Amino acid sequence: MGNIPLEVKNIYVKRKFSNSEEFFEIITAKLEKEGMINEGYYDAITNREKTYPTGLDTGQIKVAIPHTDCQFSNTTQLIVTTLEKPVKFKKMDDPDSEVNVSVIILILFDNPNKQLELLSEIMKIVKNQELLAGILKANTPEEVYQLLNQ
Template structure:
């Protein structure tokens, strides 16, 4: 098992988040992390501002994914929150100026250690590059099932 050193439980899985824009989706999921006491109030604004400058949309097979995250000073406890969106919303593609992707699922990261960002992004990308797993996450309506799928994938990351 690979220990990613973060808080993740079924309360950090949100299903059918209703949002009409990338900003609204990010704000709702970030607010959930704030309400759980895992991030500081500054996290919401910081993650939204960072997304404008460094977009995190990933055009993966089947469903678009976004991996919003921000600087460590806005985080109280390392965590990941996974949210499926009721309807896909457009996000700018990572590393692109104007390319967009319709995102169905967010893997929102709250990281306290700068060096853990790359490792965590690699773990998430490892999951979203498996179309069958991504399909299950995007279509499942039970938080426990999504939690179990993602937890299993994190525990079985190739080192």
């Protein structure tokens, strides 16, 4: 992919969450501890998810790309999580229906100018079922990192 801001420490593989709320609680706590986000991030991202859901019906393997305003982030990074069992996210293009998401690509950006570039890189990932299948099969963060940096 080339220029996506991704670090091995921000990749979580084969995680288990009972629902998207639990995912947001756990990931927000981690990101806050690492100083990557500001206070208010959790409320901002969960409220945005209610108003503008981020689940994508990308084919067999479905993806969510949650993100919120740049004032809540101290960095521009992707946080990639693969799930052992899918969790439901409301659909971006049809908020009344849900999709079972297996890969969550949380986007942090501290500069609004980076948003479009980052989203277009991410769309290349989510449109590639073969790549998503590889990511989902990966057993280590390093494997996911290599797949995304080919």
